[in-house]
Amino acid sequence: MADMRVTLCGVELKNPVIPASGTFGFGREYDEIYDISRLGGVATKGLTLLPRLGNPTPRIAESHGVILNAVGLQNPGVEHFIEHDLAWLKGKTRVIANVAGSTLAEYGEICARLEGLVDFIELNISCPNVKCGGMTFGVKPESIREVTAVAKKNCPRTPLIVKLSPNVESIPANARAAEEGGADCISLVNTFTGLAIDIERRRPILFNNTGGVSGAGIKPIAVRMVYEAAKAVKLPIVGMGGITSAEDAVEFLMAGATAVQVGTANFTDTRASLAIAEGLNDWCDRHLVSRVSELTGTLKLN
Numbered sequence: 001m002a003d004m005r006v007t008l009c010g011v012e013l014k015n016p017v018i019p020a021s022g023t024f025g026f027g028r029e030y031d032e033i034y035d036i037s038r039l040g041g042v043a044t045k046g047l048t049l050l051p052r053l054g055n056p057t058p059r060i061a062e063s064h065g066v067i068l069n070a071v072g073l074q075n076p077g078v079e080h081f082i083e084h085d086l087a088w089l090k091g092k093t094r095v096i097a098n099v100a101g102s103t104l105a106e107y108g109e110i111c112a113r114l115e116g117l118v119d120f121i122e123l124n125i126s127c128p129n130v131k132c133g134g135m136t137f138g139v140k141p142e143s144i145r146e147v148t149a150v151a152k153k154n155c156p157r158t159p160l161i162v163k164l165s166p167n168v169e170s171i172p173a174n175a176r177a178a179e180e181g182g183a184d185c186i187s188l189v190n191t192f193t194g195l196a197i198d199i200e201r202r203r204p205i206l207f208n209n210t211g212g213v214s215g216a217g218i219k220p221i222a223v224r225m226v227y228e229a230a231k232a233v234k235l236p237i238v239g240m241g242g243i244t245s246a247e248d249a250v251e252f253l254m255a256g257a258t259a260v261q262v263g264t265a266n267f268t269d270t271r272a273s274l275a276i277a278e279g280l281n282d283w284c285d286r287h288l289v290s291r292v293s294e295l296t297g298t299l300k301l302n
Contacts, residue, residue, distance in 0.1 A: 041094030065217030126165030148181025230256025246279030
């Protein structure tokens with residue numbers, strides 16, 4: 001049996017499979033279906049300083065091979081998470097706290113509040129579904145560098161993962177900006193911005209008009225962006241975008257990722273993350289790979 005452990009920013013994960021933020025809540029509901037301690041970690045729902053109700057409905061739309069969401073970072077706030085969910089989740093697996101702010105000060109404050117309490121902080125500067133904050137900070141290298149520096153100053157001991165948007169001019173430039181700002185790791189991709197139309201009403205399906213596109217259909221683009229980021233920086237990469245199988249995860253690892261996050265697949269199959277982790281072990285055994293970490297960055301171009 002292959003050694004499935006990977007080390008991310010000096011922190012050991014039992015395997016490289018992590019449910020992505022916004023697709024797994026805080027893990028409680030999924031733990032009723034299977035023991036989530038069998039996963040490498042959990043990326044929490046996006047956390048803000050104060051509770052958010054999110055966007056009005058409808059805020060989910062389906063299309064071929066993808067979904068669009070405009071949930072708008074609905075969450076109970078960081079203090080509620082710390083008081084009611086953190087200890088339980090830490091007793092299960094590694095905790096990646098995904099955080100979002102509307103201002104630089106908010107990013108700094110929420111990172112300071114979580115400093116030393118979680119295994120990683122994932123800086124969400126790439127959500128396309130909120131009116132302020134989110135992707136505002138994640139488009140230009142200058143703003144990425146600035147928000148990363150503010151966040152890292154407030155969580156010097158906790159590994160900081162910066163989650164990048166694909167809706168940008170240059171993934172390599174933005175990855176380097178995060179590195180220059182003090183990031184310990186980068187994750188990508190967040191959702192693409194998309195539009196779905198109700199042709200009978202001649203209006204957008206989503207109340208928010210546009211939404212974030214995720215699902216199997218975006219995988220080839222996401223794999224390419226992970227490869228570009230891995231070549232641009234010396235930081236470890238967490239890859240995501242359309243992973244529905246162990247073979248998909250292998251692609252991201254070969255492209256340069258150390259670990260992967262599984263998102264939309266959790267909606268269509270509640271056991272998807274576990275199945276991918278187990279399938280990844282099987283794939284390694286079949287291909288005589290003794291350690292899953294050996295796959296990272298092994299892509300050979302034609």
